[in-house]
Amino acid sequence: MKNSNLSFIKTTCYNVFIIGFLFLLTACNNGPSKDKTNKTATKDTVKFETIYWNVKAIHPNGQSLDIKMFDNAGESFDIKAIQNSDQDNLLDVKAIVDGEILPVKVLVSKNQYTPVVAITDAGSAYKLKAITPEGEEFEIIGVVRFGNVVIIKALTSKGKFYGVKAISPTGQLNDIKGIKINSQDREMTLKGHSIYAHVKAMHPSDNEDNFTLPKKNITKGPYKSNFERIIWNIKAITPDGKNLDIKAIDAKGNIFDVKAIQDSKQHSFMDIKALVEGTELPVKILQRSTSEEYAPIKAIGTDGTIYDIKALTEDQKKLDIKGISRSGNIIHVKAIDENGEFYGVKAFAPDGKLNAVKGIKIFNRTVEMKVQGHPVYAHLKAISQ
Secondary structure, eight states, X not given: OHHHHHHHHHHXXXXXXXXXXXXXXXXXXXXXXXXXXXXXXXXXXXXXXXXXXXXXXXXXXXXEEEEEEEOTTOOEEEEEEEEOSSOOSEEEEEEEETTEEEEEEEEOOSSSSEEEEEEOTTSOEEEEEEEOTXXXXXXXXXXXXXXXXXXXXXXXXXXXXXXXXXXXXXXXXXXXXXXXXSSSSOOEEETTEEEEEEEEEEOOOTTTTOOOOOSSOTTSSOOOSSOOOEEEEEEEEOTTSOEEEEEEEOTTOOEEEEEEEEOSSOOSEEEEEEEETTEEEEEEEEOOOTTOSSEEEEEEOTTSOEEEEEEEOTTOOEEEEEEEEEETTEEEEEEEOTTSOEEEEEEEOTTSOEEEEEEEOOSSSSOOEEEXXXXXXXXXXXXXX
């Protein structure tokens, strides 16, 4: 009897061990994966091996000039555009100093041109300069502002402007631009410095380089040159090519237009607004709750009122507009039908030009800012495709 009981106990212990091991193994396999989901916002893309784009000034004869950051001792450091995802539409531009990655910004200035600098953790701001083969240095500056975009150039000793580009290892070209989220001169303060614009490498856009330099200081607001603003329509595109209106809807069911606003000659980076009773309200991607699969997109009233953003079908069904995934600085925006299918969202100009509607992240943090107390995950913009 004792042997029988001992055998039973051994068998039971063995079974318990096996079941416990299998449970532990299953729990490990079903644990959260960093590659699959970002619980604070939208679904992340898979891991991506970082690509460093060279940042150069382009001489009129086609020669490229190195652009470097120079410290107080005269030592130079690399400037790179950093592609850390499968999108190359909006890349951060950074200085790389002894393995440390420093932000590059356009500063607020009372001078005619605004300096482009790298800012250290200690608060030092060091200028960016282009270098000729002969060792001559040309300062990198913000020249003029069109709406949300600041044109960046290299300024020669003879007062000529050279274009500034990011060049990928495979030869792709992006423009180096300053972009603004805030309509005011000062975007933010960083390490004691007033920031005028954030420096990014973006897809090229027509007409931005063709400008007559304004006589006024560019820090006195956007240079519009008597530009008559253009209103772009925002639409969701179905698989069969139909365009669905996208609207803002309040709690009572009242419906308002949602438009992209072109208030200068540039249309590579435009605000998207809800037009509510004569007021243009910001449209943002908000931080999603743990119960939401995708990030909500809302218009925010001056008193904090939230307006839903929906696509309307022909039979007046309301489809959600969401931020569904992230690629680097870009949040992909889609309309979602009742079957869970995704529809693209675009901005259409009256003359037929087309921009993509995307969420834009400026900072490497979950919450970009708060608007009337609401946590903003990304800024909704119409950008060049």
